[in-house]
Amino acid sequence: MPELPEVETIKNELSKKIIGKKIKDIEIFSESSINYKKDDFRKIAINLSINKIERRAKILIVELSDHYNFLIHLKLTGQLIYVEKNLEISKKHTQIIFHFSSGDHLLFNDLRKFGYVKLLKDEELKSYFINEKIGVEPLEGIFTLEKFKELLRNKRGKIKVALMDQKFIAGLGNIYSAEVCFYAYVNPNRIVSSLEEKEINLLFEGIKKILTEAIKYKGSSVDTYVDIYGEKGKFVPLLKVYGRKGKKCYRCGGIIKSISLGGRGTYFCPQCQK
DNA sequence: CAATCGTCCTGCGGGC
DNA sequence: TGCCCGCAGGACGATT
Numbered sequence: 001m002p003e004l005p006e007v008e009t010i011k012n013e014l015s016k017k018i019i020g021k022k023i024k025d026i027e028i029f030s031e032s033s034i035n036y037k038k039d040d041f042r043k044i045a046i047n048l049s050i051n052k053i054e055r056r057a058k059i060l061i062v063e064l065s066d067h068y069n070f071l072i073h074l075k076l077t078g079q080l081i082y083v084e085k086n087l088e089i090s091k092k093h094t095q096i097i098f099h100f101s102s103g104d105h106l107l108f109n110d111l112r113k114f115g116y117v118k119l120l121k122d123e124e125l126k127s128y129f130i131n132e133k134i135g136v137e138p139l140e141g142i143f144t145l146e147k148f149k150e151l152l153r154n155k156r157g158k159i160k161v162a163l164m165d166q167k168f169i170a171g172l173g174n175i176y177s178a179e180v181c182f183y184a185y186v187n188p189n190r191i192v193s194s195l196e197e198k199e200i201n202l203l204f205e206g207i208k209k210i211l212t213e214a215i216k217y218k219g220s221s222v223d224t225y226v227d228i229y230g231e232k233g234k235f236v237p238l239l240k241v242y243g244r245k246g247k248k249c250y251r252c253g254g255i256i257k258s259i260s261l262g263g264r265g266t267y268f269c270p271q272c273q274k
Numbered sequence: 275c276a277a278t279c280g281t282c283c284t285g286c287g288g289g290c
Numbered sequence: 291t292g293c294c295c296g297c298a299g300g301a302c303g304a305t306t
Contacts, residue, residue: 075300112283
């Protein structure tokens with residue numbers, strides 16, 4: 001499941017490959033993955049070219065010519081796969097194929113079909129982000145310790161649920177929010193208002209460090225995540241709690257436990273996360 | 275008002 | 291071995 005580090009990786013790699021290229025044709029196999037009727041989507045997007053690629057939360061924004069944009073969410077099993085010209089296209093759960101004039105291709109694969117590629121005009125994109133009220137970008141300068149404290153003061157409920165809330169902080173999902181709690185020695189069940197100053201400091205530090213490190217390793221390949229070359233991310237071996245149910249805690253030797261929290265599988269060490 | 279549930283979808287693992 | 295059942299999960303809307 002692509003979270004901030006995975007989407008950031010895709011953004012970086014894709015920027016090197018498709019900026020300046022023109023969309024020559026689009027094949028659409030799943031109409032539920034787009035926000036128009038198949039033919040209308042094609043009619044609008046064909047002949048547009050790629051100007052720039054940005055990321056906001058876990059969303060990829062591909063800025064096109066003519067004041068259009070693709071807004072892409074990979075959700076759980078979405079993949080963007082870049083195929084160099086003259087190479088064979090191997091389709092696996094492929095919902096959309098973008099063919100560029102250069103002869104290269106971009107595949108949008110999605111096993112569970114929760115993801116989407118929406119075609120939005122500039123003003124629709126703008127109002128989309130106003131309406132969705134997406135939270136602060138954790139790796140940007142605006143996200144300071146003071147800002148984090150202020151956000152926490154106004155937040156109720158459990159810390160891990162809060163970290164996963166996209167309207168609170170953008171981009172943390174199930175994997176990294178569990179890792180951040182572990183980093184800070186904080187039990188994911190803890191109520192936000194009960195957190196002590198030093199725990200808040202560690203949570204803040206953990207968010208910055210873990211996300212930065214995960215980007216360096218091109219993300220975590222849990223589920224079906226791969227980068228645009230089909231390569232797996234290399235961060236999974238560096239995960240401290242996620243997916244380690246029943247195994248020994250690297251830090252204290254306790255047994256990692258898995259519980260359901262906010263409807264999500266949540267991993268933590270009951271011995272050192274208090 | 276926080277917490278939980280249903281929805282979308284499909285592969286996979288457990289049970290028998 | 292093979293079939294069936296149910297679970298997982300991001301985000302959103304509805305309900306408790």
